Amino acid sequence: xxxxxxxxxxxxxxxxxxxxxxxxxxxxxxxxxxxxxxxxxxxxxxxxxxxxxxxxxxxxxxxxxxxxxxxxxxxxxxxxxxxxxxxxxxxxxxxxxxxxxxxxxxxxxxxxxxxxxxxxxxxxxxxxxxxxxxxxxxxxxxxxxxxxxxxxxxxxxxxxxxxxxxxxxxxxxxxxxxxxxxxxxxxxxxxxxxxxxxxxxxxxxxxxxxxxxxxxxxxxxxxxxxxxxxxxxxxxxxxxxxxxxxxxxxxxxxxxxxxxxxxxxxxxxxxxxxxxxxxxxxxxxxxxxxxxxxxxxxxxxxxxxxxxxxxxxxxxxxxxxxxxxxxxxxxxxxxxxxxxxxxxxxxxxxxxxxxxxxxxxxxxxxxxxxxxxxxxxxxxxxxxxxxxxx
Ligand code: GLA
Numbered sequence: 001x002x003x004x005x006x007x008x009x010x011x012x013x014x015x016x017x018x019x020x021x022x023x024x025x026x027x028x029x030x031x032x033x034x035x036x037x038x039x040x041x042x043x044x045x046x047x048x049x050x051x052x053x054x055x056x057x058x059x060x061x062x063x064x065x066x067x068x069x070x071x072x073x074x075x076x077x078x079x080x081x082x083x084x085x086x087x088x089x090x091x092x093x094x095x096x097x098x099x100x101x102x103x104x105x106x107x108x109x110x111x112x113x114x115x116x117x118x119x120x121x122x123x124x125x126x127x128x129x130x131x132x133x134x135x136x137x138x139x140x141x142x143x144x145x146x147x148x149x150x151x152x153x154x155x156x157x158x159x160x161x162x163x164x165x166x167x168x169x170x171x172x173x174x175x176x177x178x179x180x181x182x183x184x185x186x187x188x189x190x191x192x193x194x195x196x197x198x199x200x201x202x203x204x205x206x207x208x209x210x211x212x213x214x215x216x217x218x219x220x221x222x223x224x225x226x227x228x229x230x231x232x233x234x235x236x237x238x239x240x241x242x243x244x245x246x247x248x249x250x251x252x253x254x255x256x257x258x259x260x261x262x263x264x265x266x267x268x269x270x271x272x273x274x275x276x277x278x279x280x281x282x283x284x285x286x287x288x289x290x291x292x293x294x295x296x297x298x299x300x301x302x303x304x305x306x307x308x309x310x311x312x313x314x315x316x317x318x319x320x321x322x323x324x325x326x327x328x329x330x331x332x333x334x335x336x337x338x339x340x341x342x343x344x345x346x347x348x349x350x351x352x353x354x355x356x357x358x359x360x361x362x363x364x365x366x367x368x369x370x371x372x373x374x375x376x377x378x379x380x381x382x383x384x385x386x387x388x389x390x
Pocket of ligand 1: 031033034035172337
């Protein structure tokens with residue numbers, strides 16, 4: 001028996017088995033700020049994400065460490081006394097998931113260690129937090145034999161973020177990460193959670209992710225503000241229309257009844273939600289027909305609507321989108337995610353990608369003084385257990 005086999009025998013006998021889990025990041029192709037308005041989104045999971053290694057302990061302690069935040073050291077909690085604490089920083093995400101599972105009656109009856117490492121750029125709006133949540137959720141599900149269907153894990157992770165962390169996000173990020181499929185984007189109806197996969201056949205084009213490297217300041221408070229504005233717009237429409245969400249309205253219905261929304265800001269927000277939802281459905285149809293040119297045009301319209309009606313772009317994301325629009329071989333470009341900084345995406349002909357990156361990087365730097373980073377999106381699979389490690 002060689003050394004490796006002996007080590008693995010040791011782990012087997014003394015139950016020091018380590019398990020390995022992975023959850024991707026996500027990028028949204030179109031359908032922004034529609035999820036919490038009961039509309040459609042069209043995101044995909046990425047090939048990069050959060051890796052985590054799990055090992056059981058003999059006591060009820062949880063010990064968490066992230067190689068991305070070494071200064072935070074090991075963060076400890078007790079299984080029967082998990083609470084939000086700002087000082088726990090990133091660890092509030094995994095702790096929130098564990099606590100949420102407990103709240104729903106799932107038994108997690110043994111302590112453990114979890115080591116995290118992620119290659120999603122932090123704060124870029126590619127959902128590093130939802131990725132940590134799902135990595136934790138699939139780990140708990142497996143190790144404690146909870147047998148929770150993946151889509152329920154997705155909902156628990158959203159609940160953890162809403163109630164434990166206090167960020168009032170919609171379901172898109174957790175869904176894309178929990179239910180992603182290699183080579184496919186997901187058309188998700190956020191009202192019903194009905195979904196379908198759409199093969200991302202880009203015919204010699206790439207999705208280039210452009211990271212503005214602008215910190216997403218005030219993103220959470222502005223996000224909650226937008227949600228509030230949409231809720232008030234919906235209430236105004238509900239005085240005469242029997243609808244439960246803005247996502248139920250067609251463009252024509254909205255135009256007919258929009259004057260019920262007296263506040264002009266709230267009317268603009270609702271307009272974006274309704275038009276963006278219809279744009280998303282149209283975009284997926286065009287993609288299926290192989291009409292990438294129209295798909296790209298709809299991406300551009302999405303950005304303009306997020307800029308003018310929803311007002312979540314900011315000068316950095318506008319600079320990236322505008323620079324991208326002016327390049328050869330570009331079919332479309334838009335901001336992605338919550339906005340206020342973070343990333344934009346562009347649909348670019350493979351042969352033009354290099355020049356695109358050089359040119360956009362330069363224009364962006366000249367305009368903002370910031371350096372953008374660029375990644376070619378490669379579409380990966382869902383949050384899952386990876387091969388066993390010893
Ligand atoms: C963030 C939220 C999502 C979604 C997007 C905007 O990523 O977490 O739920 O609302 O913003 O589309």
